[in-house]
Amino acid sequence: MAEKRVFTPEQVQQNLIPDEAEKASLGAEKPVLVGRQLFRDGLPVQDVSDGKRYERFLKDMFHALKSGDPEITEEFRSGNESMLKLKLNPGTVGQVTVMQNLALMYANDDYQATRILPVINTSGVLACRYAVRDRRDRLAYPDDAMTARAEPNELNEGVDWVDFSLRERSLKASVSSLAIQNQAAPLNELSQVTTHPVDGLMFNRELRVAALLGATATFGSGHYTTLTGADCWDSSDGGDPALVIDTGLATLWSGMGPGDYVGWMSLAIYNVLKRHPKIADFYKYRGSAVYASPQLLADYFGLDEIVVCRAKKDTANRGAAESVSRIWNNTMGLERRSSTPSLWNVSFGWCVQDVPAPISQVWYKEDIGSRGGWVARASYAAKELVTCTDCGYLITPLAAGA
Numbered sequence: 001m002a003e004k005r006v007f008t009p010e011q012v013q014q015n016l017i018p019d020e021a022e023k024a025s026l027g028a029e030k031p032v033l034v035g036r037q038l039f040r041d042g043l044p045v046q047d048v049s050d051g052k053r054y055e056r057f058l059k060d061m062f063h064a065l066k067s068g069d070p071e072i073t074e075e076f077r078s079g080n081e082s083m084l085k086l087k088l089n090p091g092t093v094g095q096v097t098v099m100q101n102l103a104l105m106y107a108n109d110d111y112q113a114t115r116i117l118p119v120i121n122t123s124g125v126l127a128c129r130y131a132v133r134d135r136r137d138r139l140a141y142p143d144d145a146m147t148a149r150a151e152p153n154e155l156n157e158g159v160d161w162v163d164f165s166l167r168e169r170s171l172k173a174s175v176s177s178l179a180i181q182n183q184a185a186p187l188n189e190l191s192q193v194t195t196h197p198v199d200g201l202m203f204n205r206e207l208r209v210a211a212l213l214g215a216t217a218t219f220g221s222g223h224y225t226t227l228t229g230a231d232c233w234d235s236s237d238g239g240d241p242a243l244v245i246d247t248g249l250a251t252l253w254s255g256m257g258p259g260d261y262v263g264w265m266s267l268a269i270y271n272v273l274k275r276h277p278k279i280a281d282f283y284k285y286r287g288s289a290v291y292a293s294p295q296l297l298a299d300y301f302g303l304d305e306i307v308v309c310r311a312k313k314d315t316a317n318r319g320a321a322e323s324v325s326r327i328w329n330n331t332m333g334l335e336r337r338s339s340t341p342s343l344w345n346v347s348f349g350w351c352v353q354d355v356p357a358p359i360s361q362v363w364y365k366e367d368i369g370s371r372g373g374w375v376a377r378a379s380y381a382a383k384e385l386v387t388c389t390d391c392g393y394l395i396t397p398l399a400a401g402a
Contacts, residue, residue, distance in 0.1 A: 098184040109310035111202050113209035116264050116307060116333075117349045117384060120341050124354050126166045126381050131343075134158030135253070135390070162387075166354055169204070170379035171197040176369035190374055194362055197378035201358050205351065206311050206327055209384050213264070213394075214329040220389035223251055226396040233397045234272045241273060241397070245301045248334045248393035257338060257345030260304040265332040269397060270308045273297055303334075330398050336391040349386040 064072050122128055134156070142153035173193040183189050216224045227244065230237040249261060265273075273279060274291040279300060283292060294306040309328035316323040338347035358380040366372045386392070 098186065100186050103186055108199075108203060108312055111206045111311055112264065112307050112309045113202075113206050113384070114351050115305075116213065116262065116335065116337070117209060117351045117386075118337065118339060118347075119356070120350045120352050121356050122166065122352060122354050126168075126354060127163075128165070128352070129161050129163045130387065132160045132162055134160070164352075164383055164385060166352060166381035166383050168379070168381045169201060170377060171200040172375055172377040173197055174365070174368055174373055174375045176373035177371045178369055179373070190362075190376075193374065194360060194376040197376060198358050198360060201378055201380065203311075203313075205382065205384065207313065209351070210309070210311075210328045212384055212386065213333055213392075214331050216394055218386055218389065219392050219394050223248075223389060223392060224394035224396075227398075232399045233269070233276065234399055238277055239397070240278070241276060242278070242301060244395060244397065245303075245334065248395060249302065251390075251393050252334065252336050253346060253388070253390040254336065255338065255342070255344065255346035257342045259336045259338045259345065259347065261302070262305045262307065262335050262337045263298070263301065263303045263332060264307040264309055264328075264335075266326060266328045266330045267308060267310045268326075268330050269332050270294070270297075270306075272398065330396070332395040332397055334393040334395070336388075346388045346391055348388055348391040349384070351382065352385050353380050353382040355380050 065076065137156055137158055141155065144153070146152065173196045175189045175193045179189055212218055225244070225248070227233070227239060229235065231239040231244075233239045233241050245263070252261070274293070274297065276292075279292050279297070282300065283296065292300065294308055298304065298306040309326075311327045312324050313327045314322050314324050335348035336346065338345050341347075341350070358378045360376065360378050362374060362376045364372060365375050368375070
């Protein structure tokens with residue numbers, strides 16, 4: 001019968017119990033760790049030494065408690081009392097696990113610039129020009145009556161040219177190799193730095209288009225209005241939004257090709273209109289929702305589409321407390337929009353760029369951090385262009401300060 005071994009608490013805690021099988025294996029080739037796999041003699045092996053040691057630890061602790069030694073019993077009792085005083089709970093003794101299906105990442109509200117000014121591609125050309133035919137050529141014609149042997153009156157064809165240039169625009173982001181190596185399982189930092197510059201380009205375009213379309217100087221004479229007093233849509237009387245929009249639509253010019261009549265507005269204006277008493281009265285007996293949707297408002301005003309501009313911006317400097325506001329000011333615009341460019345049509349404006357979409361590039365750079373890293377860049381050349389001010393109309397419908 002094998003001799004019963006008794007170990008001290010110090011031996012048990014430090015796991016100093018000898019392993020005969022482990023001693024016998026010392027003469028074999030030392031295992032090599034490749035990634036997370038052990039190899040011995042060129043073949044993968046399963047590492048079970050930790051499991052064996054843990055089983056041996058439990059067995060020897062059981063024998064130590066069964067030995068009846070008063071010193072061992074007192075030491076275990078004292079240790080248990082110390083653990084109980086810690087008032088442990090699962091949150092303090094459990095292992096923190098990174099969730100594989102949950103993470104938080106904020107995004108800006110939808111960018112609407114290219115819904116209002118569609119994209120047109122120059123196929124890499126940066127210096128461009130376009131023709132503008134004289135509007136008056138289609139508004140008056142000479143007499144077409146003929147007499148014998150007479151010559152018909154000749155029509156005038158006036159053409160002007162407008163030159164413009166695209167501006168190069170680019171942003172970049174980087175991530176170190178160590179950050180990628182140590183990222184938690186659900187994260188993909190290389191993918192993040194690849195998409196972030198593209199989002200930055202679209203954000204800056206939204207800023208430029210919002211500033212361009214929110215200024216009365218962008219629109220032709222007689223193509224903007226500012227409401228005051230009881231005419232304001234957020235006044236107690238509510239004004240008459242349909243009349244104002246009808247007036248604006250009547251000022252828009254058409255082209256010889258297809259086009260849509262589109263309205264855009266800030267979120268604040270949409271919130272006023274969807275609750276407007278006149279609009280609510282019109283729809284409440286027709287089985288519609290209490291608050292008018294953008295599509296209902298478009299039908300009510302005789303528009304093909306209404307675009308609600310919700311995007312936000314932070315105007316505070318980096319490191320200061322954030323100061324968040326909407327990118328689009330409280331104006332409403334109307335436009336005649338052509339979905340595709342044409343030589344025989346008119347459209348309010350375009351987002352002109354040298355490529356169909358920003359180009360993304362990723363490359364390795366050795367001087368990032370201590371072990372190099374990856375750089376992602378997005379770039380394109382672009383210009384936001386109002387080509388026909390006669391196809392737009394701007395309304396400032398809310399009370400001052402709203």
